[in-house]
Amino acid sequence: MPKIAIILGSTRPGRNGAAVAEWVLDIAKQRDDAEYELVDIAEYKLPHLDEAMPPAMGQYSQPHTLAWAEKIASFDGFVFVTPEYNHSTSGALKNAIDFLFAEWNNKAAGFVSYGSVGGARAVEHLRLVMGELKVADVRAQVALSLATDFKNYSEFAPAEYHVAEVTTMLDQVVEWSGALAHLRRPAAV
Secondary structure (H helix, E strand, C coil): CCEEEEEECCCCCCCCHHHHHHHHHHHHCCCCCCEEEEEEHHHHCCCCCCCCCCHHHCCCCCHHHHHHHHHHHCCCEEEEEEECECCECCHHHHHHHHCCCCCCCCEEEEEEEEECCCCHHHHHHHHHHHHHCCEEEEEEEEEEECCCCEECCCEECCCCHHHHHHHHHHHHHHHHHHHCHHHCCCCCC
């Protein structure tokens, strides 16, 4: 059974993403097609790229990088929960992604975004990054509007139709994770 990480991509105090990620996890846990786990990048306390070697070399030296690499390597696919900051994803999520290389390869990813236009521009940037990391990003995505899916721009209250969007996105992530299984080799950790 595939293991899918729901990655909470914001570290900001009072972040909206925590409620969004928990909502996605609650929907995912009603399924029996994969094992789902919430992974909060804030728990890894990753500084700004402090590894001497490029991630593609797989020569990690910092304890936080080794722990992050072990966690990401354990998954077959990902759902990135991302805010949109200045027409892109959060710097914290981009930094967390950039710490690793092989651990992301030949896996699938879906996106749940939130922002003034549903976080669509953050996802577009993440799709480019995923391509470089050899991650197959799925077509279905969930775009949550701060104006309509949050009360006062801070209390998460998603429209009911988003549940079907999450379901479709998870269907695709699980399917693609399985389809790519034969390409995955154990990542060097």
